[in-house]
Amino acid sequence: MANPKRFKFSRSRCTSVEAAGDNLLRTVCRLNDMFCEMRVTVEVQLPDMEIKKVEGAIERCYDPAEHRAIPLLPQLAGIRVGPGMAKIFKGLVGEEAADSQLLFMVEEACHGVILSSTKDMAAMAPNEDDLPAEIFQSMAKANTRLIGRCAAYAPESSMVRGALEEG
Amino acid sequence: MLKYLRNKTMSVDRTAPDELTVFGVLDDDLYGVEMTAVFSQSALEILSVSGKWHRYTTPECPRALDMLQPAVGMRLEPGFRARVAKVIGRGACRHFANLLLEMGHAAKNAKMAIEYQEAAALDPGLSLEAFIADWRPDQAPPKAAAQSIHVKAPAPPQPAPETPPLADAPRPSGGMVIDLHVHTAPASPCASAPIDEIIREAKDLGVHGMVVTDHNYVWTSDDIKRLRDKHGFLLLRGNEVITDQGDVLVYGLERDIKGVIRIADLRAQVIEAKGFMVMAHPFRGFLITGAEQMGLSVEQAAQREMFKHVDAIEVLNGKVTPDENGFAAKVADALSLPGTGGSDCHEMGTIGCYATEFTVDINSEADLVQALHAGSYRPVRFRD
Numbered sequence: 001m002a003n004p005k006r007f008k009f010s011r012s013r014c015t016s017v018e019a020a021g022d023n024l025l026r027t028v029c030r031l032n033d034m035f036c037e038m039r040v041t042v043e044v045q046l047p048d049m050e051i052k053k054v055e056g057a058i059e060r061c062y063d064p065a066e067h068r069a070i071p072l073l074p075q076l077a078g079i080r081v082g083p084g085m086a087k088i089f090k091g092l093v094g095e096e097a098a099d100s101q102l103l104f105m106v107e108e109a110c111h112g113v114i115l116s117s118t119k120d121m122a123a124m125a126p127n128e129d130d131l132p133a134e135i136f137q138s139m140a141k142a143n144t145r146l147i148g149r150c151a152a153y154a155p156e157s158s159m160v161r162g163a164l165e166e167g
Numbered sequence: 168m169l170k171y172l173r174n175k176t177m178s179v180d181r182t183a184p185d186e187l188t189v190f191g192v193l194d195d196d197l198y199g200v201e202m203t204a205v206f207s208q209s210a211l212e213i214l215s216v217s218g219k220w221h222r223y224t225t226p227e228c229p230r231a232l233d234m235l236q237p238a239v240g241m242r243l244e245p246g247f248r249a250r251v252a253k254v255i256g257r258g259a260c261r262h263f264a265n266l267l268l269e270m271g272h273a274a275k276n277a278k279m280a281i282e283y284q285e286a287a288a289l290d291p292g293l294s295l296e297a298f299i300a301d302w303r304p305d306q307a308p309p310k311a312a313a314q315s316i317h318v319k320a321p322a323p324p325q326p327a328p329e330t331p332p333l334a335d336a337p338r339p340s341g342g343m344v345i346d347l348h349v350h351t352a353p354a355s356p357c358a359s360a361p362i363d364e365i366i367r368e369a370k371d372l373g374v375h376g377m378v379v380t381d382h383n384y385v386w387t388s389d390d391i392k393r394l395r396d397k398h399g400f401l402l403l404r405g406n407e408v409i410t411d412q413g414d415v416l417v418y419g420l421e422r423d424i425k426g427v428i429r430i431a432d433l434r435a436q437v438i439e440a441k442g443f444m445v446m447a448h449p450f451r452g453f454l455i456t457g458a459e460q461m462g463l464s465v466e467q468a469a470q471r472e473m474f475k476h477v478d479a480i481e482v483l484n485g486k487v488t489p490d491e492n493g494f495a496a497k498v499a500d501a502l503s504l505p506g507t508g509g510s511d512c513h514e515m516g517t518i519g520c521y522a523t524e525f526t527v528d529i530n531s532e533a534d535l536v537q538a539l540h541a542g543s544y545r546p547v548r549f550r551d
Contacts, residue, residue, distance in 0.1 A: 007284075009179035009277035013269065017171040025170070033177075033273070034280055035299075047463035048471065049453070062299045078472065079411055083452035088411055091427020101272075116171035119196045122224060136225055143488050145452070150260050151234045152227035159227050 009034055013105075015112040023047065027112045029105040036061035040073070040105040044113050049081040051110070056102045069097035073106065081110045137162040171196055175266065177273035185209050187277050189270040198222055198262045204238070206274040208281065211243035211304060213271075218263055234259035243271050243304060275304050336483055336492075336508075336548035342524040344549055345535070346377040347405065348416060348447065348481065348509025349518065354381035358513040365518055366398045372550060374519045376401030376529060380416055380509075383408060385423045403532050407447060408433055412473035416445040416481065416509070419536035434476040443539040445507050446477040448484040449498070450491040468494070469501045478539070482506030483521035483546040486513075507539075508546030522549045 011033035020026040023046040030039050037059040043052045054073045058066060072093040079088050086107050090098040097103055136159040140146055146153045147160050154160065173195035182188040187206045193199070199221030205214045216238045220229055237254045241247060248268055256264035283298045350358040351365060362379065369377050379386055379402065386404050395402045405418045410430040417433070419442030424433070437444050450468070474480070482496040483506070499506045508521035524547045529535050538544060 005181060007181040007277075007281055009177075009273060009280055011177040011269075011273045011276070013175045015171075015173045016169055018169050033276060035276055035295075048467060050471075062296050064300070080413070080453075080471075084409075084413060087409060088413075088427050091409060092411055094426075112171055112173060115173070115195065115197060119171055122197060133226070136227075142490075145486065145488065149257060151230040151258065152225045152260070154230070157227045157230060159225060 013108070015108050017112045017116040024052070025113055025116070027109040027116075029109040029112070031101065031105060036063070036066065036101070038066065038102060038105065040102055040109055042106060042109040042113075044081055044110070049113065051077050051079050051081060053077055054106060056105075058102075063101075065097070065100050066102055069093065069100040069102045072097045073102065076106060081113050085110060133158060133162060175269050177270055179273050179277035181208070181277075181281065186214070187274050189274050189277075191266045191270040191273070193262060193266040193269075194221070197224055200260075200262055200266060202235075202263065202266050202270060204267065204270050204274075206243075206271070208278050211271070211274060211278060213238050213241050215239060216267070228260065231260035231263055235263060238267060243275050247271060278304065336521070337545065339522075339524045339547045339549060342526050342544075343375045343529055344373075344519075344522045344524050344547065345401070345403075345529060346374055346510050346512070346519050346522045346549075347418075347445070347507050348380050348407070348484065348511045349377045350381055350407075350511070350513045351379055354379070354384045354386070355513065357382070360513070360515045362394065363398070364515060365512065366394065366400050366402065368515060369518045370398065370400050372519045374522060374549065376403060377518070378403045378405040378418065378509075378535070380405040380407040383424055383426070385421060401529065403529075403535055410473075412446075412471070412476070413449065414447040415473075415477065416447045416507075418443045418445075418539060419532060430473060430476045441536070443479070443536050444477045445479045445481050446473050447481045448487050448491070448495070448511065449473065449480060450494050451484070451487045453491065453494075465494070465497045465501050469498050474498070474502055474504065477504070479505045479507050481509060481546075483508035483548065485510040485517055485520040505542055505544070506546045507544070508548075510550075519550045520548070522547055 013031045015027065015029045017025055017027045020043065025044045025046060027042050027044065028039060038061055039057045041055045045052050054076045056070045056073045058070065075092055076089055079085055089103055089106060093103060140153060140160050148154065152159065175191065175193045178190045180188050185208045187208050189204050189206060192201045200218060202216065202218045204216045206212065207214055216235050218232050218235050235255065237258060241250055251264050251268050255267055279302055283295060286298055287293050346369065349365065351362040352358040352360055385406060391402055391404055405416055406420065408415050408417050408424050409427045410433055411427060412430040415430065415433060417437060420437050420440045422436065434444065480495055480499040482499050483492055496506055507523045510518050510520045512518040523544050525538050525544045527538050527543045529538055
């Protein structure tokens with residue numbers, strides 16, 4: 001029997017977003033570990049961020065639940081990428097695939113689209129060190145849904161405290 | 168050309184007979200974080216956790232590191248994902264939460280791999296497929312008492328602050344003001360305020376009535392009557408239904424809809440019941456994600472499938488930004504659809520920030536649906 005101390009388990013997941021022409025983004029999430037090698041491809045139409053196409057592919061996977069999830073993924077077309085999408089995904093594919101890794105990969109791929117937009121916005125900002133606190137405070141004030149969303153936007157954070165005092 | 172790339176790598180070592188140490192890295196164009204978490208192999212419980220930032224976007228992001236400890240004591244069991252999202256995602260950082268979820272899944276698979284190796288040593292003919300088919304991660308021994316000293320109670324969720332009112336939203340002018348979008352606890356899992364307290368607050372404010380629109384939950388008419396009598400307050404029933412096109416407020420459909428329904432199917436049911444459908448917060452979170460920079464026009468937005476199936480659009484919602492409300496109002500105008508207002512209240516202190524003013528008296532759910540169909544209303548800003 002193998003020495004338990006020599007045990008090693010590794011996993012990598014990569015999510016990429018590329019422009020696929022004519023206001024179309026193609027986002028791909030790939031997962032590779034000891035038990036599986038799978039890929040999900042999602043095409044998202046801009047500016048409406050509507051999912052046009054979802055495809056799953058399994059190179060290697062021992063979990064039959066993942067194989068059952070594959071034909072359910074295309075029905076996610078038509079959903080808009082944004083808040084609340086995860087519960088819609090789960091509801092549409094049903095219990096059989098709601099906890100599948102492939103569905104989580106669809107979500108990861110769609111988050112990649114959102115983060116690619118954030119990256120575009122962040123690229124327009126000056127160097128972080130140069131940004132005065134007021135900029136973050138005004139962001140919090142303009143988007144109060146951010147407040148309480150994470151530690152950076154907690155009510156006691158300087159970014160939020162200033163915004164609330166100002167408001 | 169590639170616009171964005173995120174890599175996550177997990178590495179799991181067996182550092183003691185019942186310990187799996189997971190090292191995880193998340194790295195993308197915006198964020199760089201790493202975490203180390205020790206899980207018990209038997210119960211897949213987090214015994215310790217630590218994190219480190221490499222790259223972040225705001226000067227306050229480092230605060231997240233102090234907020235990771237409530238993860239200690241969490242187990243990979245049903246609800247793990249929701250707990251991590253709520254406690255670590257909201258209390259610390261959603262990117263750390265994302266990484267921790269990945270690490271938890273890696274720990275579970277590592278446990279499975281170890282147990283397969285052990286089983287295969289005893290039964291060399293055992294295939295991985297056959298082993299996985301019977302394997303359950305929850306076949307774990309009871310939680311060891313000694314481990315409980317690590318457990319910390321999760322931080323209570325922070326109530327969301329009130330959205331600043333849209334400055335140019337109209338004020339009530341003497342009509343009957345009803346909040347058409349209210350959530351209560353425990354009927355809506357995401358809400359924190361009990362219905363009795365919300366009613367008291369609404370009465371104190373001077374709101375004339377409210378409609379409980381708990382997520383996929385139908386109040387009984389007996390419960391509503393009892394609350395109306397108890398408080399002497401106009402309480403009506405609605406529902407916020409999750410559809411493939413987003414959340415829809417439904418009035419006049421007394422049916423318990425579970426899960427997600429196609430909006431066209433919901434429409435058919437509502438028409439049959441002669442009810443009324445309002446697209447709730449149609450652009451929630453949309454303008455904040457940068458879609459505005461992509462050049463979405465009102466005309467393009469108005470083409471969305473969702474608007475073909477509703478009678479009205481919620482143009483004043485207390486949980487979205489003034490820009491998102493303003494954009495919804497422009498789309499409603501473009502489509503010549505009426506607009507409604509509602510607080511989308513989930514906690515105390517938010518009821519009635521927006522509401523709908525009716526020009527006719529409303530005393531029942533039938534009156535409400537009739538007035539909605541007649542168009543005898545307008546959205547208003549009620550509370551500062």
